[in-house]
Amino acid sequence: MEESIFKKHIxxxxxxxxxxxxxxxxxxxxxxxxxxxxxxxxxxxIATAFSGDKPSxxxxxxxxxxxxxAVMNFIGNELKKEDPDEHSCVYIYINCGVVDTQYGVLLxxxxxxxIDFEKRIPFAGWSIEKVYSEMRNYxxxxxxxxxxxxxxxxxxxxxxxxxxxYNLSKINEDLKYSKLSLIGISNDLKFMEFLDPRVKxxxxxxxxxxxxxxxxxxxxILRSRAKAAIxxxxxxxxxxxYCAALAARDTGxxxxxxxxxxxxxxxxxRSGENIVTRAHVRSAKNKIELDTTSEVIKTLTQQSxxxxxxxxxxxxxxxxxxxxxxxxxxxxxLCNILNITPNTQRRITDLISExxxxxxxxxxxxxxxxxxxxxEIELSxxxxxxxxxxxxxxxxxxxxxxxxxxxxxM
DNA sequence: TGTCCACTGGAAGGGAGGGCTT
DNA sequence: AAGCCCTCCCTTCCAGTGGACA
Numbered sequence: 001m002e003e004s005i006f007k008k009h010i011x012x013x014x015x016x017x018x019x020x021x022x023x024x025x026x027x028x029x030x031x032x033x034x035x036x037x038x039x040x041x042x043x044x045x046i047a048t049a050f051s052g053d054k055p056s057x058x059x060x061x062x063x064x065x066x067x068x069x070a071v072m073n074f075i076g077n078e079l080k081k082e083d084p085d086e087h088s089c090v091y092i093y094i095n096c097g098v099v100d101t102q103y104g105v106l107l108x109x110x111x112x113x114x115i116d117f118e119k120r121i122p123f124a125g126w127s128i129e130k131v132y133s134e135m136r137n138y139x140x141x142x143x144x145x146x147x148x149x150x151x152x153x154x155x156x157x158x159x160x161x162x163x164x165x166y167n168l169s170k171i172n173e174d175l176k177y178s179k180l181s182l183i184g185i186s187n188d189l190k191f192m193e194f195l196d197p198r199v200k201x202x203x204x205x206x207x208x209x210x211x212x213x214x215x216x217x218x219x220x221i222l223r224s225r226a227k228a229a230i231x232x233x234x235x236x237x238x239x240x241x242y243c244a245a246l247a248a249r250d251t252g253x254x255x256x257x258x259x260x261x262x263x264x265x266x267x268x269x270r271s272g273e274n275i276v277t278r279a280h281v282r283s284a285k286n287k288i289e290l291d292t293t294s295e296v297i298k299t300l301t302q303q304s305x306x307x308x309x310x311x312x313x314x315x316x317x318x319x320x321x322x323x324x325x326x327x328x329x330x331x332x333x334l335c336n337i338l339n340i341t342p343n344t345q346r347r348i349t350d351l352i353s354e355x356x357x358x359x360x361x362x363x364x365x366x367x368x369x370x371x372x373x374x375x376e377i378e379l380s381x382x383x384x385x386x387x388x389x390x391x392x393x394x395x396x397x398x399x400x401x402x403x404x405x406x407x408x409x410m
Numbered sequence: 411t412g413t414c415c416a417c418t419g420g421a422a423g424g425g426a427g428g429g430c431t432t
Numbered sequence: 433a434a435g436c437c438c439t440c441c442c443t444t445c446c447a448g449t450g451g452a453c454a
Contacts, residue, residue, distance in 0.1 A: 103438060125430020127437055303441090324417065347442060349418065365418070369452025372416030 065253030212252025
């Protein structure tokens with residue numbers, strides 16, 4: 001029988017890594033190295049739920065990849081072990097990066113509790129008040145402790161004010177039989193400053209900070225995962241320390257360290273090599289950076305893409321540093337060619353700030369004295385990514401556009 | 411010392427879109 | 433079908449501002 005076209009690829013794959021799943025950042029290991037103290041203190045607080053008392057609300061702070069989410073998922077699993085039928089408490093996890101509206105959060109809490117499909121809260125149409133009061137009734141009917149984890153809480157507050165937190169944190173006043181406790185997780189230590197003082201004090205009955213892992217701790221994490229996922233002798237001795245060092249130098253992000261290790265192995269596998277080396281790690285780093293930015297750019301709206309194109313064109317005509325006014329005039333030009341109605345300059349200011357936050361451009365407010373005060377903007381993505389955007393279908397009308405030569409110096 | 415530039419960024423609000431209830 | 437409600441994207445209006453220059 002003839003070999004299928006997949007045969008040689010299948011053989012090549014999975015040769016180095018036994019179980020790639022274990023190296024995924026979403027994988028929840030049996031134990032979390034260097035986080036036992038944190039797990040313990042959260043467990044102490046939550047344990048009160050089993051005697052029917054409401055655990056204190058907790059705020060957890062820490063940079064990305066410091067294990068906040070992993071710790072909470074771990075605790076969620078442990079809760080299920082202790083109380084499989086949810087006799088005394090219900091654990092609800094919401095990622096506010098995904099669900100970032102007041103309506104969405106209330107809907108999610110409500111619908112995770114309601115078992116009866118008929119009674120589910122609809123995705124839209126109800127007033128916030130109605131969703132809130134239905135949800136509150138469902139919770140009260142349960143006669144249990146409900147623990148709600150709000151991950152990436154800062155995103156929710158930034159996008160839709162602190163009304164949700166206000167409502168949720170005072171819900172206990174309206175509950176007769178159940179109690180709700182909140183666990184907020186945030187990357188941003190400062191976001192609490194902007195909260196209503198009442199919400200602030202109710203939310204931070206307990207406060208914890210997860211510190212970034214240092215290189216040594218990242219090494220431990222990588223080694224414990226690698227032991228389960230990769231055969232001995234496949235990793236060059238310096239691979240794990242190098243991944244750990246790169247991630248530690250950045251922000252001590254365990255997610256990044258794991259991604260580096262997994263992708264290095266994939267690269268080595270794909271090129272048919274038997275050992276993962278430092279060079280593979282370096283190309284993995286490169287690949288991760290390219291992939292994340294190109295993914296972000298793909299999901300931009302047409303308007304944002306056009307603004308970005310304007311910045312790219314200005315850069316091309318040797319104007320590496322430009323002002324909002326420069327971007328806007330190029331933008332108007334491009335809108336004309338692309339046949340889309342231009343937004344106002346006020347709106348473009350916001351879009352430029354968004355691109356800045358995404359790390360696609362670098363913008364800082366600068367005063368030029370008599371020449372006014374404005375943003376100074378600089379592109380900060382590599383050429384390859386610009387090319388990708390230029391080749392997008394939505395930009396095809398710009399194929400024959402040649403930016404006019406520079407007319408004005410900054 | 412005051413002026414003045416080219417914006418910044420907050421506030422308020424409008425309207426389209428999606429989806430509910432009655 | 434009419435009437436609501438929420439969200440998203442956007443506009444209009446405007447007070448505020450850092451610093452070069454007269």
